[in-house]
Amino acid sequence: MISLPPPARSTRGWSAAWTTAPQRPGTGFVSNWSERGFAHQTIRQIVRPTIGGDTIRVRLSNVYGTAPLTVAGATIALGAGGAAVQVDTLRHLTVDGERTFNVAPGAECATDPVPLTTAGLEPVAVTLYLAAPTGPATYHAQAMATSYRCEGDHQADTDGGAFTETSQSWYHLSGLDVRGGPEHAAGIVVFGDSLTDGTASTPDADRRFPDALAERLAAAGRPRAVLNQGIGGNRVTVDSAWLGDRATSRFRRDVLGQPGAGTVVILLGINDIGISEVAKASPFPVFAPYTEVRADEVITGHLDMIRQARTAGLRVVGATVMPAGPSVFSTASSEAKRTAINTWIRTSGAYDAVIDLDRALASPAHPDRLDPAFDSGDHLHLNDAGYRAMAQAVDLDALG
Template sequence: MPSTSDRRVGSAVTMTGAVPATASDPVAAGRAWTAAWTTSPQRPGTGFAPNWSEQGFADQTVRQVVRLSIGGDTIRVRLSNAYGTEPLVIAGATVALSAGGAAVHADTLRHLTANGSKTFTIAAGAEQATDAVPFEAAGLDSVAVTLYLAAPTGPATHHEQALATSYRSARDHRADTGGAAFTETSQSWYYLSGIDVTGGPALPPGIVVFGDSLTDGTGSSPDGNNRFSDALAERLAAAGRPRAVLNQGIGGNRVTVDSAWFGDRATARFARDVLGQPAVGTVIILLGINDIGMSEVAEASPFPTFAPYTDVSAEEVIAGYRDMIRQAHAAGLRAVGATVMPAKPSAFSTLRSESKRTAINTWIRTSGAYDAVVDLDRALRSPSAPDTLDPAFDSGDHLHLNDAGYRAMADAIDLADLA
């Protein structure tokens, strides 16, 4: 495992490491990068809704809007070709403050380079950070990253469930300030894996929220920035204690099972998606419902998305928690465990899965393995039916939350536990 200082520098990183800072990198001048926004890369695939990942791009421009959790005066963008089978050529890229939709503020538009070049190549299986560029942004500002992909890319590394609109145009429109050319839309992110800042106020180390669809934000309003991580970042800012809050959720993700649809198992991706983020100090782990629920759904209705149909025990989930806690502690991170919320009467809830959930939550509450516990089960369950979600927080599928539910998740955290 790289040391903390190793993980916080580098102009180009692979899935597991980093290279020394270049002369243009602020780190070389003693200014450390801090991740301000992240998402977890996934394999190309159909996903929950149609997306552009399987066909990839050719002579097209993609503009993607994300919201930073903290600000600074210098920025870099991290792009991932983690699941590409060929080198990815970025013919050009820009960053700007969003003006809503696909439009950007003209006076903020900056061209991005890597190793001084506007055109650069990312090897298959690798991640590339752009060079530093002066860019004034405040916490909770939305920024647009625009990529021009001239040559055919092949299938694209993406994040399936963005809950944010991405925009596509034919040909090169990376420097457009208006949105007229961007006539196609998607609800996924492509190649974009992180945005780092420096030059802002001194803040405590960042927080990674690591999980599945309940972290990803399923059920929240698209383009509303109402995920658990968004609500937590807003709560910290309102309390005068701003910190980076980084969302590393993947819908359908499991602690113990690799899935072509729902990402590498959490224990395997932990090193990349948590420990690989610059300047983080705490991880909140919210996982387990898919391990115990998907085998129930597979038996009742064998959708191909749930393959492999693996029956996972409570003990196997707990062993996965122990592994992630060990990884976090070895890297100097604080590990906060979240209890698994109820799912009745969804297909994920059976007598067998409820027995597993009870055993898992008992362990989280009583084992002492985590540095702190946030009891989301008790905070969000119905007062009259504790094996169901509170109806005020239920998105309608009895498994995922609405906007109020994600805010209640953030409100359930004792901010002192994130120290």
């Protein structure tokens, strides 16, 4: 699959404060609105930028659309809980000065800047009124946050009462950028799979690994943008209709396309080796295709991403692959692959720095398993304490 280039837009003076990785419309792990899309409906989506500023813009994605996306109106405001927003912060969004605008198929667009002071680590609501049928919608499957929908035009509502339908995905929303406000070091893109995406963390609580890392940086007096570019089920080497383009392909768009980013943390590989085992045991349609992946193929993919990052001038930090026993992902074969990949990450010197999440999160008694205190219950994903432990395992100086 051909990698899409970073969006064509000016990045001068802007820093990405919040992002998510676009995905193809699909059934996914849970029901969502992406395949049907929207018509004469308003969607309100709540996100939490990790740094603040006094000016903001929104990035919208139609990367997987086959027709122009017409936005009949859009607003942004500080959140006030649920679907409500703070009345005096509501701003209308425009593109080239127009409140109605199009996003071309296969493309992303940035709105005009609007004055809105945000402190960072506080909720921001983006509301889109989509009057004309959109067709299937570019989305992000696992938001771990509630999005709201209602019939008709409610883009300027502040009390949220009309928004009676909910979803756990984000739609057409790919980023919020800020400028102004305090100076920050360059942003950090966390590029990964469900362990970056935050699967099994508490919904609407912002307890994913990148959230915990952003909070730790802020508490240490070193606030920086931490951008979550995880996709649940994503693989280094395999394209999937439901689980995203392979990491080596989407890296250019999802990492190098982020304004103000200076460091990337790569945490990938468990799905390449684990889904190889699922194919042998109990195939599940969302994991297709069931491609057998070798450890050296995962390592070659890591080297490709390192090369892309270095060419763009980014610092590259590698994270070891965490254990998955006794889940279906863990067999003698997959453990041998995981050991080989982690040995290479630790000892090859290919990365500028290494975060050894494997050793930090493993059970002291059973190194092929997560520490029970961090296990969400499926032996693969973490609970809130586990995601905090991931953030605590990061040497902040290693981030550059």
